[in-house]
Amino acid sequence: MATLAGLAGLIRALFAAAGRARCPGCGTEIRALGALQVADRLAGLPEGTRLLVLAPMGDRGPGTPAGQVLGDLQKDGFSRVRVSGRVVRVEDLLEDPAGAVPAGADLEAVVDRVVLRPGLFNRLADSLALAFRLGGGRLRVAVEPPGGPPEEHAFSEDARCPGCGAAFPPLTPALFAAGGEGEKAGLPLPLARYVRHVTLGPWTYPEVMAWPLATAGERLAELRARLGTSSPADLPIRPALRLVDELLERVASLVEAGLGHLGLDRPAPTLAAGELQRLRLAGALGRRLTGVLYILDEPTAGLHPADHPGLQRMLARLAADGNTVLVVEHDLDLLREVHHLVELGPGAGPDGGRLLYAGPPGGLKDAPQSVTAPYLLGKSRLRRLRRNAPRGRIRLRRAEARNLAGIDVEIPLGALVCITGVSGAGKSALVEEELRPRLSAWLRGEGGGVEIEGGPAPERLLAVDQRPLGGGALSTPASVIGVFTPLRHLFARTPEARRRGYGPGYFSLNRKGGRCERCRGRGRLALELGALPPLPYPCDLCHGRRYNRDALEIRYRGLTMADVLDLTAGQAADFFRRIPPVRAPLEAMERLGLGYLPIGQPVPTLSGGEAQRLRLAVELAREAARPTLFVFDEPTRGLHQVDIQRLLDVFDDLLDRGHTLVLVEQAPEVLALADWVIELGPGPGPAGGRLGAARPPASVAGAGGPTGPHLARALEAVDTAR
Ligand SMILES: [Zn+2]
Ligand SMILES: [Zn+2]
Structure with missing residues (x-):
């Protein structure tokens, strides 16, 4: 399955280039690199570094006399060898080979001597390939950096465990694709274990893939620092560094797109529409195209206000790169920032379809026919001139679905309650996996999951969401x-x-x-x-x-x-x-x-928003319904201010009939008009799942959570009962 913006492919390539494999049998480290990879690492050392490329001659067959080995080397054009760490000329040894190279001494052929400078890469790679051939798949490099202490590095061309001799395939991206994802791997078990225990820094492939984007940037930067340090064990790994840089850039643009709550391994098909749209946007920014017309439908849908500036910067950058960005949007902050604004209306369906305004947002003040202008200019404000004092409450103890941290949550009854928090904070976990199943069980008489105090105790639970209505083509x-x-x-x-x-x-x-x-x-x-x-x-x-x-x-x-x-x-x-x-x-x-x-x-x-409002109309038309707990998922998504006001009026009508309304909601103006706000967070995924605040909106605004500043501003922009 396709993952976010090709991140998985980059991470597999990174593990193949720089991962450290261990023998699953005996735990010994296995390092298998081709001549080109070794050359690439060596070429990253400082200019002026002296390199000695050596081929170990220890495995020339048992009983082969040293004299014969030295003679063969001389015939093949090698003039120097290293004997137990000392470089000597071959011809000086030939007089008494057995004495000069006693049994047990380390004999290595000096394949090349190089002082690093630009333009030497191909020669170095050729020498390394020759050393691998001569050394039976192994070579050593003595490294002397200018002014630094000398180091020695051993490389092996085939992935054979130096400890127990077990053979493994070289690390390739395809190997991680097949074996990195745990038990469902399509590889034989020993091979799958081998792949899953490859580490990059302290992390394995499955661990890296589970990183949320929000923290991935920080960890990648840490990894970059580790890879960039030359130590006796780690030569600088240039291809790996290039991959890390590419990953850092893509992760940053995804976080800016408000997708920080997603994991690197999140399959793209499971994303919500707004997330998918912002993902494509981040991808488009990365490709640096020009002359493209981008069309976006409600890119702010489901986006916490804290993530709006990031989205606006992305749109502005696309335009600055020489593209045209066409956005269908109702978010007032975004409308104020655009270069050119087109308003259609004034109503919907047959009452709409006329051009009310086209021009810069600043010109709206001279457009009396505009429906949006009064809201944009602050002359019309969303209003709800009453508060419903909560009388009873539903209490959920130890909510711990997904990332929820075993929190106790109280939801007031007979009130308009908003559950908010950044994307991934745990809002839908609380509503979909705790509140709804527990209350359903309680309503069936299988109590225990919730405690209900006071009234009006709900006798029904109804989710009013934007899913398509069933019923098929004959349904109207x-x-x-x-x-x-x-x-x-x-x-x-x-x-x-x-x-x-x-x-x-x-x-x-x-x-x-x-x-x-x-x-x-x-x-x-x-x-x-x-x-x-x-x-x-x-x-x-x-x-x-x-x-x-x-x-x-x-x-x-x-x-x-x-x-x-x-x-x-x-x-x-x-x-x-x-x-x-x-x-x-x-x-x-x-x-x-x-x-x-x-x-x-x-x-x-019908659109999702139309389906949701039609569901609500059914309830509104119902006479004397039993007290019901309504659950809404972002009911104002995609609605113009005029329609949001209509919805708020309908909410009050439902409250008058003794119902309770629970909204998962991001729009600060709606939070400001609620009776009660429950903020989850503070961050996404593992950084969320805790109860930030649960109180009337005015006091959430000052509570210091991520929603606070936006709520404070919204409280100034709406008309509330004081
Ligand atoms: Zn082993
Ligand atoms: Zn017909």
């Missing part, structure tokens, strides 16, 4: 919100329908009757294109109207059922204003800013 807002059934009864009660014997079921899209059988009520057909996704087109029999000729002859106050399904929620609420079971749910849609949505639009085509 009309059916989701429960007005399609009363509409079918209305049509069945018309005189013509009664005369023909058409009951409410006749107008269903789910079964045979009045629906078009060519498209089976979908109004669309799909052209199969083999490997490509099917191409939808309007049904050629009903022309998208979904009903057959007979059904379309039935009219209610002049409209066919197909006409009714083409109405927007707002138009339909007006048309059916005398029919409360139809009007009320449609008005709930209008209150949530969905008045523009055609009530027959197939549900799979």
Whole structure:
């Protein structure tokens, strides 16, 4: 699986270049390097360093007389050898070889003598290759840095354990890809153990891959310092240093993109949409392209305000590099920073589609028709002019899912509660893996997971999120919100329908009757294109109207059922204003800013935000529901200020009915208007999971957490009950 920005590939290459392998059997270090790799390391030593390249001659076969070895060397053109650490001329030894090289003495051929200066790399590599051949896969290099103490380094070409002789393959990136990921490795066990015990500094490959990006930069810098120090055991490793530098740069840009909470090994397909978008952005910055048009949809979605400046810098740098950056965005801070701002509106759907403003943000003050300007200029402010004093509470003890540090959390009942914190701080762990399962169990009578004091004690738990609504292609807002059934009864009660014997079921899209059988009520057909996704087109029999000729002859106050399904929620609420079971749910849609949505639009085509608000409209339309704990995941994501205000008003309506609202939320303005703020953190991943503050927003603002300063500023920008 693809990981973040190709980081895994770089790390594998780094381990292959600079990792230290140990024999899993006896623990002895194994160093296997080719001539080019050795040359690369040596070439990184200071200019003027003297090198002596030596081939050990100890393994020339048992019983081979020293005289024969020396004679062969002379014939091959070698004039010097080293005997027990002393360099001598071969011809001086040939008179008495047995005396000059006694049994047990260390005999090495001097393959080359080099004083390091630029331009010597190829000669050095050739000499090292020759020394490996002569030395049967092993060589030694005596190093004398200018002014430094002499050192000796031994290198081995094949990865054979010097301790027990076991053979291992050389370290390659592919070996780490296959064997580095633990028990699911596709390698035989001894080989997998060998790979997993390769170290880089103090770390193994699985350990490095588990680093969160936020701390990876620091550790890579530490690794760079270690690799950069020349010691008898470690020659400077230039290719490894280049890899570390590349990693440092990419990690820094990912952290700047607000992705510091992710691990290096995080597979890209598991990222949230906003994270993926910022990941691509960081990648684009790294490639330094120019002349590209980037289109971004809500890049601030799910991003803690502390990470906004990083995002803004990235966008500004892309533009400064000679690119065009087009952003669909509602975040006011971002809108103030852009070069050119285009506002469409004024409303949604049929009420929108007109150009309200185009120009620099500064010119908005002279654009009276702008809907955004009043908010941008601070003339209109989000408001919630009341506080709901919490009466009871839900207590969760020892929440420890994922990174949560066994915290005790209290959630006030009958109030608007926001759970906040930087990305990865543990917000969704608390809500999805602690609060929801524990409360569900409590509601089923399997208590213990939560303690509830006072009221209103929830009798129901409902998650209102942005997941697509189910129901398939025949599902519409009309059916989701429960007005399609009363509409079918209305049509069945018309005189013509009664005369023909058409009951409410006749107008269903789910079964045979009045629906078009060519498209089976979908109004669309799909052209199969083999490997490509099917191409939808309007049904050629009903022309998208979904009903057959007979059904379309039935009219209610002049409209066919197909006409009714083409109405927007707002138009339909007006048309059916005398029919409360139809009007009320449609008005709930209008209150949530969905008045523009055609009530027959197939549900799979709704956006996440529309799906979430439609779910909420269902609840709003429900009369006298039992006390419910609603859980929202960033309900204001992608909403204009006007729609955020609508949502806040609806929240108060729900609170009036005795419900409790728990929001996972990043927007400081919404936090400022909540009754209670729970901040998790302070950092992402292992640096988070603790309870920062749990109190009314005004006192969280001064509590010193990462949210504090943003909340303090937001409290100045909204109208609250004081
Ligand atoms: Zn061994
Ligand atoms: Zn049809």
